[in-house]
Amino acid sequence: MLHPPLFAMRLAGRFSAPVRELAGMFALFDAAGYAADPAPLRDVFGVEALAIEEWAGRVSG
């Protein structure tokens, strides 16, 4: 796992609009995380969502 610093991505973003957009997104995740309440998906929508390992098994299988 490599974690290049955000400023390096921002620098690269000066030359590429998609990279600039990604840099903004990762800056948001870095500062705020991306946590949410899992209850609505299960209780309101009735979706039993996959966990990461289950999903990985499906996409690689």
Next chain:
Amino acid sequence: MREGRILVAGATGRVGSAAVRHLLEAGLEVRALVRGAAGKGEPLRGEPLRGEPLRGEPLRALGAEVRLGDVMRPETLAPALEGCAGVFSALSSSTNREAEAVEYRGNVNLLSAARKAGARRFVYSSALLADHPLARRVGTFREKARFEEVLLGAGDVSATVLRPAMFMETLLMALGGPLAFVPGRQRLPVRWISADDAARAAARAFERDITGRHELAGPETATFDEAYRLLSRARGGG
């Protein structure tokens, strides 16, 4: 809403294409809006040239009706919406400028055309934290938040805003061979969801008439590093 045709915009993307499948499985009629020939990302220009595959061909194979149209060309939307009772928008963009054009104006065009066509059900795939103060610098998020307000303020439309957490597919996008490149320290918790489960929720929103704004997240909280460890374990990497 258990009957009537649903127009899916962004139908060739991850969430859109999965939603087409789930809506069909739920017994609803689906029309997929696609922009033209496959593979080049070029704008709508009528029927594909001879020999070129239509972008939506796999969707047609599933049982969806495929129509050419472009949310940036409002004149193409009225024919696409004819006979539709609802819309699912899973449009996406990758740059700040594109976000203003597609996420905001494109969706406003779509909503306007839907109202004119009498389609009164609109489900929108937005993003978690779209209205976070730091998200104002991110075009995709900022414009999604702007459109959310337009949609939820439309009194004559039964609206659903879905705010999915981090797509698990993001893990694959950041992989470069054996290494994952994740900018920033990323030590805060993240909730994960597969695009397929988000699409399943969109289909349920139509089936069960679920309205309002909802966060969508799967069962796990994991930082990026922890998520990659889980991915690696599932792939037999220990």
